[in-house]
Amino acid sequence: MNDDNRPWPQAGYNRMIMPSPIAWIGTGTPDPEPALVPLMDDSNVFMMGDNPALPRMPERPTLIDFFKYRFNPIAVNHLLGSAKRAMDDGHNDKVIMACLLHDVSNGCFVRPDHGYWGAQMIAPYVDEEVAWAVKYHQALRYLPDPEVGYEYPESYYKFFGQNYQPPAYIMRDAQYAREHRWYMTARLVTMYDIYFFEKIEPIAPEYFSDVIARSFRQPPEGLGHDDSPSSHMWRTMIWPNNFL
Ligand SMILES: [Fe+2]
Ligand SMILES: [Fe+2]
8 A cells, every 4th residue: 555645754864673682582693783773873763663665554554454565475375275265164254264363473473372472463353252263273283183183283293393392381271272162163273274385376365355344343543553452563563673
């Protein structure tokens, strides 16, 4: 959505980007702060607000805008493909929405504990059962359930190695979810989550406009500009390069 005349922030300055610690800690990339801070002067400042290297978000972003302008292509295809399969199989809106949003945190936010983060991101805007399923799909991915035909994922052997043992909190939360009345909603997410490597026909996020209109409480101010408990997470995706 680049059809507006909003001025770019910090006009006249060179805008330096300080990468967030979670993106580089432990990777061998040195802490960028000691090198960047001394560069501040009359012409060099740290970036705040819209980054011209990214598509510009509308002033009132919708969920679909984040699919179009922020989430990475792998996440977009994976989420849309999972939701389409659930829809094609005739599942209800809650299951479709849980599939559509289950890896929302991986789209443009954080990967570790993505189910937990994703559930918090969407909780103010969706049915409680949808956020619950997003939270618990993460743990249930590790827990086979032969009764419904769910096995430990082949992809996890590839991702983590043959001998990987999930930590105690994952097994605790998987067992808790197994006994919960919403178990099958989260389980269905894991069952539509197995096509990570499979090529899917490209789908536009608008394919789900009707389900989203029925099931996602889009704030009139725009996601990230409302005052919900998770608004700041969406705002961080609008301005991921903000210094503070
Ligand atoms: Fe996931
Ligand atoms: Fe997934």
